[in-house]
Amino acid sequence: MSDISANSRPLSGLPPALKAPPGATDCHIHLYPPGYEAQPGGPSIPELATVEDYRKLQQWLQLDRVVVTQPNAYQQNNAALLESLSQLGAETARGVAVVTPHTPRSELEVLHASGVRGARIMNLPGGAVTSTEMPLIEPHIREMGWHMMVQFNGRQLCEHLEALRGLKVDYIIDHIGKFIDPVSADDNRVDEILRLLDRGNAWFKICAGYETSLIGGPDYPDVGAIARRVVEHAPDRVIWGSNWPHVGVPRDQYPNDAEQLDVLLEWASPAVRQKILVDNPARLYGFSSP
Numbered sequence: 001m002s003d004i005s006a007n008s009r010p011l012s013g014l015p016p017a018l019k020a021p022p023g024a025t026d027c028h029i030h031l032y033p034p035g036y037e038a039q040p041g042g043p044s045i046p047e048l049a050t051v052e053d054y055r056k057l058q059q060w061l062q063l064d065r066v067v068v069t070q071p072n073a074y075q076q077n078n079a080a081l082l083e084s085l086s087q088l089g090a091e092t093a094r095g096v097a098v099v100t101p102h103t104p105r106s107e108l109e110v111l112h113a114s115g116v117r118g119a120r121i122m123n124l125p126g127g128a129v130t131s132t133e134m135p136l137i138e139p140h141i142r143e144m145g146w147h148m149m150v151q152f153n154g155r156q157l158c159e160h161l162e163a164l165r166g167l168k169v170d171y172i173i174d175h176i177g178k179f180i181d182p183v184s185a186d187d188n189r190v191d192e193i194l195r196l197l198d199r200g201n202a203w204f205k206i207c208a209g210y211e212t213s214l215i216g217g218p219d220y221p222d223v224g225a226i227a228r229r230v231v232e233h234a235p236d237r238v239i240w241g242s243n244w245p246h247v248g249v250p251r252d253q254y255p256n257d258a259e260q261l262d263v264l265l266e267w268a269s270p271a272v273r274q275k276i277l278v279d280n281p282a283r284l285y286g287f288s289s290p
Contacts, residue, residue, distance in 0.1 A: 023290030025281035028241025101136035154179035
């Protein structure tokens with residue numbers, strides 16, 4: 001692991017054009033504090049990314065709240081996540097952990113007390129727990145009032161539909177559906193996402209369009225077309241995340257962080273941005289009114 005910190009990549013360029021409303025929430029970041037090593041089965045840790053580093057970005061983007069997602073690098077070891085949440089504080093931070101069907105109730109209670117409100121399901125390389133285990137995990141997290149955060153290649157959505165329809169807990173369809181490569185907004189798999197949202201327990205996260213877009217920023221029009229259709233259809237079920245510190249792409253390809261927020265200027269109206277950034281995360285993660 002490199003001892004380079006994300007803080008060594010200074011904030012540059014113009015701040016976001018979007019003025020975030022009070023209570024705005026970044027619903028997807030990863031943190032890599034010092035002293036925690038990558039676990040077998042996961043990717044390496046390319047650089048440290050500390051709470052201090054993120055606070056600088058958070059202030060620059062004018063965001064008030066954050067949800068820390070367990071990185072794949074740590075697999076089933078949530079210790080770094082717990083450390084990060086303790087530094088961030090319970091009033092403004094929540095977490096999404098990795099749990100298995102065998103995670104003891106006592107550990108779930110510790111995670112919950114630390115601010116964890118979700119379980120990560122990852123069907124892409126490096127994922128610690130996949131969708132095959134969702135039916136076994138669900139009863140345990142349902143008792144805690146948690147949701148699942150589910151990521152897969154959206155082109156394979158039909159392979160996951162039966163499992164998703166069977167969930168009773170809330171769940172997030174992550175990373176704009178993560179279509180690798182993007183499909184048209186009228187694709188039948190986007191239709192299926194809308195049907196899942198209409199069932200009342202699915203959410204959709206606008207996050208990391210740069211990972212799949214073939215056109216690129218600042219507007220990512222190919223993935224943006226999908227996002228706009230979902231936002232128009234279900235504005236009360238959409239949240240947003242920065243995906244900082246962008247370890248899924250090489251450092252020289254890191255996106256502009258301000259642009260990651262400013263996509264909402266093109267993809268959502270002011271009233272809907274209030275829902276995406278403030279109201280919807282508050283409902284899903286239990287934040288109090290700003």
